[in-house]
Amino acid sequence: MKNILVLVIPAILTACSAQNKKIENADPMEYANTITATELKEHLYIFASDEFEGRETGEPGQKKAAEYLKTEYKELELVSPIGGDDYFQEVPTSYFKRGNVKPTENVVAFLKGSEKPEEVLVISSHYDHVGIDEDGNIHNGADDDGSGTVGILEIAEAFVEASKDGYTPKRSILFLNVTGEEKGLIGSKFYTDEPIFPLENTVANLNIDMIGRIDPQHEGNDNYVYLIGSDKLSTELHHLSEAVNARYMNLDLDYTYNDENDPNRFYYRSDHYNFAKNNIPIIFYFNGTHADYHKPTDTPDKIEYEVLAKRAKLVFLTAWEIANRDERLVVDKAIDTTGK
Known part of the structure; x- marks a missing residue:
């Protein structure tokens, strides 16, 4: 019995110390580097294959895509914030004003924070x-x-790997894959109308919509990403974003589309805007449009996977900083709801 205790007690102490590691001692770049071009490519050649039939809202291909995401989150051992095996937040068809849309759902997965679990970062x-x-x-x-979407899967995996090593983020993280964006930002509107976690506890939203290509304006430059909205509500978020990039990635942060006078009005055209309307600081990550936008030629063979990996790493590192800073981001600017 004495020998058994000698073996068991150190094991218990080791397990306890792994659970209680100080997040400040972690190297987030170690976990960012688990986001690889190879894994992104493996995911996307499935997710953007003909089998998924273009993922039309409510149609069989979209349902297959939802099941794929659910399976991946379960394999990562991320829990459902809804409860049990239910990773789907059903979106009522009454939210769609274009008619004939079949029932559809957001896909959600959750990592509970270690110190401030009631505060939630949404990616x-x-x-x-x-x-x-x-x-x-x-x-x-x-x-x-x-x-x-595949970027989020890899970001989720990076946070899970950190948690396995005892570096669970201080704040909770909700991984939110929304439906119906192409129908008018419907899935994100429903989430912010009927949130799983109170919006007043949502510290920020990092939204990713198109980060796998190089647009004509940056031909020959694979080291850029457009940032939109980082300074609209929180000066702290903007400075944090730039500091994280300067420390780890050194991408060219292009703010062209952040200009209020830009005719594209991208700030109002993706899912982050439903969070911004609710006074939640956001960053929208975007590679710009290209000739294959909304065409059958937007295929996985045209994705720049190393570029995609770099941009996903930046999102992860920014999320890491937001989730682990001592105080939540301060909202110090007024909401602009004039654009939509």
Whole structure:
């Protein structure tokens, strides 16, 4: 018995120390580097394949995509914030004003924070696309927004690996894959109308919509990403974002589309805006449009996977800083709801 105790007690102490490691001692780049071009490519060649039939909201291909995400989250041992085996937040068809939309769902997974679990960071992408056209052409949506969606899977895995090593983030993280973006930001609107966690406890939203390509404006430069909205509500978020990039990634942060006078008005055109309308600081990560936007030619063979990995790493590292800082981000600017 004495010998057994000698063996067991150190094991218990080791387990306890692993659970109680100080997050400040972690190297987030170690976990960012688990986000690889190879794994992103493996995911996207499935997620943007013909089998998923263009992921039209409510259609069989979208349902297959939802099941794929659920399976991946379960394999990562991320729990459902809804409870049990239910990773789907059903979105009522009454939210759709274009008619004939079948029942659909957001996909959600959750990592509970170690110190401030009631405070939640939401990392989002939309996983729907535009389906099959009248001529039978499948719109695979590899960049829009297969790239953001598989990026979230890899970001989730990086946080899980850190947690296994005893570095669970201080704040909780909700991984939110929304439906119906192509129908008018419907899935994110429903989430912010009927949130799983109170919006007043939501510290920020990092939204990823198209991060796998290089647009014509940056031809020959694979080291950029457009940032939109980082300074709209929180000066702290903007400074944090730039500091994280300067420390770890050194991407060219292009704020062209952040200009209020930009005619594209991208700030109002993706799922982050439903969070911003509710006074939640956001960053929208975007690679810009290209010739294959909303066409059947947006296929996984055209994705720049090393570029996708770099951008996903930046999102992870920014999320790490937001989730682990001592105080939640301060909102110090007024909400602008004039754009939509």
